[in-house]
Amino acid sequence: MIDIDQYLEEKRNIVNLALKKRLPQSGPPKILDAMNYSLEAGGKRLRPILTLAVADTLGYKSNAILDPACALEFVHTYSLIHDDLPAMDNSDLRRGKPTCHRVYGDAVAVLAGDALLTHAFEILSRYGQKEGYAEKSVKIIAELSSASGVTGMIGGQILDLESEGKALTFDQVERLSVMKTGALLRAAVVCGAIASDASSEQLKILGSYAGDIGTAFQITDDLLDLEGSREELGKPVGADQERYKPTYPSVLGPENARKKAVMLYEQAVISISTLDQPAELLIELAKKLIFRNK
Ligand code: IPE
Ligand code: IPE
Ligand code: MG
Ligand code: MG
Ligand code: MG
Numbered sequence: 001m002i003d004i005d006q007y008l009e010e011k012r013n014i015v016n017l018a019l020k021k022r023l024p025q026s027g028p029p030k031i032l033d034a035m036n037y038s039l040e041a042g043g044k045r046l047r048p049i050l051t052l053a054v055a056d057t058l059g060y061k062s063n064a065i066l067d068p069a070c071a072l073e074f075v076h077t078y079s080l081i082h083d084d085l086p087a088m089d090n091s092d093l094r095r096g097k098p099t100c101h102r103v104y105g106d107a108v109a110v111l112a113g114d115a116l117l118t119h120a121f122e123i124l125s126r127y128g129q130k131e132g133y134a135e136k137s138v139k140i141i142a143e144l145s146s147a148s149g150v151t152g153m154i155g156g157q158i159l160d161l162e163s164e165g166k167a168l169t170f171d172q173v174e175r176l177s178v179m180k181t182g183a184l185l186r187a188a189v190v191c192g193a194i195a196s197d198a199s200s201e202q203l204k205i206l207g208s209y210a211g212d213i214g215t216a217f218q219i220t221d222d223l224l225d226l227e228g229s230r231e232e233l234g235k236p237v238g239a240d241q242e243r244y245k246p247t248y249p250s251v252l253g254p255e256n257a258r259k260k261a262v263m264l265y266e267q268a269v270i271s272i273s274t275l276d277q278p279a280e281l282l283i284e285l286a287k288k289l290i291f292r293n294k
Helices: 004-022 029-040 046-058 063-083 100-104 106-128 134-148 153-163 170-195 200-227 248-252 254-272 280-290
Strands: none
Touching: 004 046, 004 063, 004 280, 029 063, 029 100, 029 106, 046 063, 046 170, 046 200, 046 280, 063 106, 063 134, 063 153, 063 170, 100 106, 106 134, 134 153, 134 170, 153 170, 170 200, 170 248, 200 248, 200 254, 200 280, 248 254, 254 280
């Protein structure tokens, strides 16, 4: 039986060290400070941990996996800095600390986000320069860029902005969530699989597991915005209602949104159980991701 809390703690420490090591070491101090501020503020590190958990599940041992894992967290942190800007969700608290733009101003926060995004792809290109890693890195870059771009996170963010004050259908909310949040979580799993030399059958199974947990993750995020606590979450609550954003709980009602998350979890368990490797770790991780209170 896996002690998932211990696993999360152990991997979070490894990821934190790896991130620190991979931040740019030189450049104008202001931008380095702002990047470091948002990265160091904390965060659950669920995306890089998913990447590492896929490697552990597939029996892949090399520390090179930390490059794609960190790239995922750089992209995710950038997305949060921009998501909080006054022109977007206008949020003052993130990861328990004042948001990047509140401390450094809007212009620096925009640039810190840009720099983290660009840096993620520098890390991946350097990973590809290691002997034997070129092909994998190109595949990972393709995966991460499409998950972050207009077919993924950015596409979802624009749909999210356009949805403010509108009555969306369930299908529209689902599409928006799959793009803005699901895509990057799915990429965390798929990039872990590519880096670990997964077979095409394994990739297919992991991709379908990841699609389900990615969607369920946003349902939980929406429910926590409604029912969670600011202290525990380290970000404001009630923000979606304040901005009249259509969410899973707003279109389905909280109870049905919760049921939908449970159903997606069960579906993820069914897919991952068909993997040719023991999947307990990924099942426990899915549980943590979906049934969380922060
Ligand atoms: C929050 O992501 C934003 C969404 C995509 C829903 P997380 O809940 O993973 O945030 P951190 O990384 O722990 O701060
Ligand atoms: C954010 O969705 C998704 C991103 C791409 C950053 P939210 O706007 O719901 O995330 P929180 O609630 O601010 O963390
Ligand atoms: Mg948002
Ligand atoms: Mg937001
Ligand atoms: Mg939210």
